[in-house]
Every structure is written in C-alpha cells, then in structure tokens.
Amino acid sequence: MPNVVFVVGLGPGDPRFLTAQAQSALTQAEVLCGYTVYLDLVRPYFPDKLYYSTGMTKEIDRCRWALETARSGRAVALVCSGDAGVYGMASPLLELAEHFPDVTVEVVPGLTAALSGGAVLGAPLAHDFCVLSLSDRLTPWEVIERRLAAAAMGDFCIALYNPSSKGRPDYLARAVRILLANGKAPGTVCGIVRNIGREGQESRVLTLAALETTPVDMFTTVFVGNAQTRQLSGRMVTPRGYRA
C-alpha cells in the first residue's frame, strides 16, 4: 500500500488500548515514525519495522519526513499518544499534506486521556464537558484564561491536559483560581490520574479547593466536575441528567 500516511492514535500506550483499526495500520506500515517516547511504547510489539524518531518539538520535520517517505512508496504510520486529532499530529500533517497531493492521509482515532483517564476515575465526563490544555507553548495564556472562565460559566465538566511542566509549576493553581472566580464552587468534585494505563498508575478524588494546592506533573490529567458531580465509593461520578 504505497503513498499513504496513517496518523495513528495509540491511546495511553499499552497495546490493550489499541483499536483493531490502529493495530491494522501499524501492521500495514513499513515505517513507524513519531516522538521517541511514543515509539518506544509500540516497538516491543512491532519489532520488524523501520523506526524514525524525533524530539518533541520537531513536529513539522516529522510530518515532512512522513509525507516524503510515503511519496517514495513506503507506507508510514505517524504515531501519537492518545487520539490522532486531539492536540495530535493529524492537524499539522493535513496542513502540510496540501503540498503532497499524491499522498493519502488516513486518520486513525485513539483513546484520548479524557476517556482513558475518565474510566480510571469512574464516570467524570458523563455530561457535557470541555477538554482544555494548560500549555501555553502554542497558545497565548490569555486565550487559555478566557476558555477556563467560559468553561466555568457554562458549568461544564472539564478535562485539563498538560496541567504542569518544569517551566510552569503554578499553572494548575492559576487555572483553579480562574474557575473559582467564574462560578465553580470550592467543593466541586475533582479527580487526578497519573500515568494512565501505565506502570505506576495512580488516581485520587478531591475537591477543587484542594486541587489548588496539589502538586501535579506533566504525566497527570486533571478532571473537574460540574455542580452535580459526586464522589461515590472513591470514584468520581457525574450524573447523565442535569437537575437544576
């Protein structure tokens, strides 16, 4: 199958979260390409492939390499953690693919952390929800602030991605203060999940007030409930109905 780039969402990484479609795309591809850490997750299960890995910030180089390799007749799988679309490589790949009209791009969805982490906690996103990244690497902080305020005003459940990193240890605390200032109650039920589906997975249910002073790292996904969310036997459960 020449001239194709599959952009494949791996989910959390462990092969039990792969869909049959993702498994098939990885099998069909001759070359697997992606960020080093994600490639290392699949390498043990596909030992006979060619591998091309790049650093985290080299996304455009990676897309160009994938498209050029596909054009030369080798099927490529560009792998992403989570979903291929959600903060993933499908978007820059499709942008660049405008210059490669002879290459087909096939987007293969995967379990984003909102779903895989949600399942660990219980059912935190059973009603209307937002997914929001706190990383300001590609987005101005003012846009992030405005979205946090809007999510709170709508009383959405929220999944927060990239809640922290070395350069910005206080971003989650800042986000919590914006949510509190825009209508989320301090007692709102929240949850955190670390290392979803990997060794050392841990999770915890806590209040929004407690979240403000809880240290988290870049391997953590944070969940904020709506006004109806409850803690039940240690799980975070949002009702499907919304009673006023």
Added chain:
Amino acid sequence: MPNVVFVVGLGPGDPRFLTAQAQSALTQAEVLCGYTVYLDLVRPYFPDKLYYSTGMTKEIDRCRWALETARSGRAVALVCSGDAGVYGMASPLLELAEHFPDVTVEVVPGLTAALSGGAVLGAPLAHDFCVLSLSDRLTPWEVIERRLAAAAMGDFCIALYNPSSKGRPDYLARAVRILLANGKAPGTVCGIVRNIGREGQESRVLTLAALETTPVDMFTTVFVGNAQTRQLSGRMVTPRGYRA
C-alpha cells in the same frame, strides 16, 4: 470471574473500532446486556453469549439487571455505543452499584463520536473543545443554551451530539443561532458526519451559516470549528496552535 460488571464502550459499532481491552471484556462476559440496537452490532461477533436487551429509556432497569446477574455469579458486559462514560451507562451503573457492594464495576473506555467522527472529517478537534448534547430529555433547555453561549464565548471547537430527533427537528437551528449571537462568525468552518463507521457513512464540510438550514437526523454528529479552523482539500482542520 464472578461478581463483575464490565461497562464497555463499543465505539461506533464496527469491531475495527473496539479496543483490545473491550474485546477482552466482551469475551470474558457470560452475558451481554444493553440497548437492542447496540447489542445487534456485536451479536455477530460473539454468537455464543447470553443476551439481554431493553429499550432505549430502560437504562435503570438494565443497570439493576446487570448488577443482580453479576451478584448471582455471572460476569456481565453492559454495552454502550461510543464511550462507556460520555453520556453512557457507566454513570447510572456506578450510582446504582452503591447498593451492590459485593459487585465490582470495571469501566472500559471506547471511541466517542467526537473522536471517531473527527477522524472522518480530518482534525476538527485539534485544539480545546467542548462536547455538548442538544437532547433535552434529561437536561433543561436553559442549561443547554447557557453552555452553547459559553462554548461560543470561549471560541471552543464544539462537537454537538443528538443534534435532532423527531420531537425536536429545529434544535440544531436554534443552537446555531445561539452560537452566532455569542461570537461565532457565520463563516466558521463546520462539519457533519452521519452513520460514523457504519454502512452509508457520509460527511460534509460547510459554514456555520449554512448549518443553520441543514437538516440533520439523530444519526449525525455536528462539529463546529474555532476561529482558526480551515477547510483543506475538503477536510476540516483546526490548527494545534492558536494565533490571535
């Protein structure tokens, strides 16, 4: 494996969207239980199971039946389309499971339509997004209106579930007017996907203004872009970065 209820997200229905974990849960279960239409999707692949199906509005009966059956020693899989958590059965099951302390509930995530439909369109949800249901069966319309306004004010990408049904043919048009009144431009790039991953799948990219007068049915998921979303070679692509 007695005394367990797996609540399993099937994704769009076709087995190629099942994760290995979901496949394993369905294999381990002795009884498969769920809404008739979803059970019919998996029946051909698991012919040797016991099946218990109920109508669409009998969710609580189904949960009670699943928990009672698990308590009697038979492993049960309660199946949902899409994800187990997102508008799914994990939430009512975990609520009712408070009365069945001897039964274990295991939530098995699956591809919700925002991800599976997003992959069909390209990468519509590559930046911060909301998932919002237009069904007012369990949620007052005022809450839905308030969330639509908040989603527009935050310039989120949006996936709209349940955009229409027989009893409310005009809900999508009403939703579009709320989005327009709260800051979404008429030219915002949007997409619709019908019968995701099933026979007769169809998709289309159009503007928000055009969406207002486009008829949709209950098998359709609607995507609304943010201010940066573009149409590229017939696909809907939201950039990962957000330029002001």
